[in-house]
Amino acid sequence: MVIYREEYRLYNFGPHHPFSPVRLEMLTSLLQALGVWKAPLSPPEATREEVLTVHSERLVKRVEAASRGELFPDLEHYGLGTGDTPVFPGMDRAARILVGGTLEGARRILAGEKRVLQLGGGLHHAQYDRASGFCVYNDLSVAIRHLTGAGLRVAYLDMDVHHGDGVQWIHYEEGEVLTLSLHESGRYLFPGTGHVHEIGRGAGLGKKLNLPLEPFTEDESYLEVFEALVPWALQAFRPDVLVVQAGADAHFLDPLADLLLTTRAYERLFRLILEYAEAYAGGRVLFTLGGGYSLDGTVRVWALLYHIFHGLPLPERLPEGWLRAWEARLGKPLTPTLHDPEGAYPEIPRREEIAKRNRLTLERLTELLAPHLLH
Numbered sequence: 089m090v091i092y093r094e095e096y097r098l099y100n101f102g103p104h105h106p107f108s109p110v111r112l113e114m115l116t117s118l119l120q121a122l123g124v125w126k127a128p129l130s131p132p133e134a135t136r137e138e139v140l141t142v143h144s145e146r147l148v149k150r151v152e153a154a155s156r157g158e159l160f161p162d163l164e165h166y167g168l169g170t171g172d173t174p175v176f177p178g179m180d181r182a183a184r185i186l187v188g189g190t191l192e193g194a195r196r197i198l199a200g201e202k203r204v205l206q207l208g209g210g211l212h213h214a215q216y217d218r219a220s221g222f223c224v225y226n227d228l229s230v231a232i233r234h235l236t237g238a239g240l241r242v243a244y245l246d247m248d249v250h251h252g253d254g255v256q257w258i259h260y261e262e263g264e265v266l267t268l269s270l271h272e273s274g275r276y277l278f279p280g281t282g283h284v285h286e287i288g289r290g291a292g293l294g295k296k297l298n299l300p301l302e303p304f305t306e307d308e309s310y311l312e313v314f315e316a317l318v319p320w321a322l323q324a325f326r327p328d329v330l331v332v333q334a335g336a337d338a339h340f341l342d343p344l345a346d347l348l349l350t351t352r353a354y355e356r357l358f359r360l361i362l363e364y365a366e367a368y369a370g371g372r373v374l375f376t377l378g379g380g381y382s383l384d385g386t387v388r389v390w391a392l393l394y395h396i397f398h399g400l401p402l403p404e405r406l407p408e409g410w411l412r413a414w415e416a417r418l419g420k421p422l423t424p425t426l427h428d429p430e431g432a433y434p435e436i437p438r439r440e441e442i443a444k445r446n447r448l449t450l451e452r453l454t455e456l457l458a459p460h461l462l463h
Contacts, residue, residue, distance in 0.1 A: 089196055090394075091189045092116070092128040092207040098182040099208075101174050106344060106381040107222040112208065114387045114414060115394075121410040122391075124400055128207065131192035133185040134230065142229045142258060144217045148180075151224060155180040167219035183224040186211065190227035193374045194234045197329055202371040203362075205397050207390075210333045210378030212252040213279060220254065221279060228376060229258045232331055236264045243327035243369065244268065245318065247357065248335025248378045249345040251282025255333075256296055263291030266325045270314060272338070272345050273300035284453045287460070294460025297321055299453060302442045303346035307353035309443040310338070313450045314357065320454075322368040324461060330369050332361055334393055335378030340433050341385035348436070350428045354389045358396045384422050391426060402426055 097109035119125040139148055150160050154168055154175040163169040176182075186209045193204040212228055213221030232242050232255070244259075246252030246269035259265040274280040288296035299317060301310065322330075338347040339354070365373035375393065380386030388406075395402055405425055415422055423429070436442070 089201050089203070090126065090128040090205045090207060091131050091193055091196075093130040093185065093189070095182070095185050096189065096208040098178060099186055100182070101176060101222070105174070105222075107379075108383075111380060111383060111386055114383060115207070115390050117414075118387060118391055118406065118410055119394055121407040122403055124395065124398070129192070129196075131189045133181065134187035134191050134225075134227075135184075138191060138230060139184060139187060139225050141233050142216065142226055143214070147217050147219070151180045151183065151219070166217065167215070168224075172221055173219045173224065179224060183211075187225050187227040187230050190231040190374070190376055191234060193376075194231035197235065197372055197374055198238050198240075202373070203365075203397065204374045205394065206374065206376045208377055210248070210335060210376040212246060212248060212255050212333050212378065213250070214254045216258055221250065222379075223254065226254045226258060228255050228331060228333060231374065232259065232265060235329060235331075236262070240264075240328040241326065242266070242329055242331055243322055243325055244331045244333070245361065246271070246333045246335070247338065248333055249338040249342065249347050250278055250335070250379060251298065251300070252333060253279045253281045256282075256286065256298075259292065260288055260296060261290040261292045263295060265292070266295045266297070266321065266327060268297045268299075268318065268321055270299045270301060270310070270317075272303060272305075272347050275300070276303055277345055284449060284456060287456055294457055295325065297453065297457070300449060301347065302445045304348055304436050304438065305442055305446060306348045306436060306439065307350055309446050310347070310349060311353060311356060312443070313446050315360065317450060317453070318360075319364055319368070322364055327369045329372040329374065330361065330365050332373060332375045333378045334358075334375050334390070336380030336386040336389035337378075339380070339382060339385035339389055340428075341382035342380065344379075344381050348433060350432060351385075351388055351392060352427060355392055355396065355402075355427075358393050362396070383418065388423065388426055
């Protein structure tokens with residue numbers, strides 16, 4: 089099942105903001121040009137009460153007021169009106185529409201659907217009491233809380249290059265939620281969190297996992313630590329469902345970060361996640377989108393996800409008409425193939441050192457978790 093509605097593009101911070109609705113416009117037009125687009129389920133927007141299952145009344149009141157052009161004097165204290173998360177007319181409804189899509193995905197899982205792809209959302213930085221990092225409301229946590237409220241154990245896997253801090257902190261003391269984030273180290277990148285020692289508290293102790301990676305980590309090292317950590321954690325935790333934030337900003341073309349994944353790595357990761365869902369969660373998995381700020385790289389990564397999700401063969405080349413139209417609109421060339429060409433970026437001189445550091449980080453994490461065993 090695929091969830092999408094055109095109004096997702098109302099979530100728009102302006103023409104120069106990196107979190108652009110053009111990403112979704114490009115993606116859906118590409119899938120249509122490839123002949124694989126199927127009519128998606130159009131979800132209802134989340135209600136105010138549903139948003140309040142995760143966020144404070146104080147934050148919601150300020151988002152609502154800012155949406156009407158009424159600005160509280162303490163708006164920035166709540167993460168609004170900043171360079172990252174500027175206010176715009178209708179912001180509350182636009183954010184609730186995205187929340188509604190991910191929440192509908194959770195409802196469909198509870199109704200018996202096994203695989204759901206929400207072509208939007210992934211707003212993982214929003215906190216209980218604060219908007220942050222392009223994220224007004226946390227659609228992921230609203231969906232996760234709906235699932236746990238129905239008695240399911242949820243494993244949340246965050247592939248975004250930035251730490252999934254909002255989801256982690258909202259569920260930090262919850263034993264029925266495993267959060268697992270692989271991201272560029274917070275020593276170098278927003279939001280500055282996601283260190284190995286952040287392993288939860290109370291009932292959540294040992295159930296919050298972070299693997300901060302070195303800048304310029306490439307496919308081989310990323311996949312090595314991913315394949316060592318993720319199935320181990322899932323086997324120990326025994327979730328009923330996976331919730332996956334499929335951010336595309338670890339791609340090497342992304343301008344806001346320094347990991348160097350190619351589309352080949354993403355293909356492998358998406359196929360592994362579907363395998364892990366079958367092996368450890370009864371086949372149940374809910375995907376959302378997330379970050380991704382190179383239009384060229386992001387749209388191809390998410391097109392890969394769409395094809396793999398549906399079990400479709402991967403096209404070698406992108407449609408010429410689609411390429412010409414978007415190159416004219418963007419004023420720059422696009423990669424003409426779904427996968428990155430071989431040798432797309434130069435050899436990294438510190439490759440082995442980076443891989444070794446990532447292994448050591450994984451060792452530190454597993455040592456910290458050993459006394460708790462994720463139970």
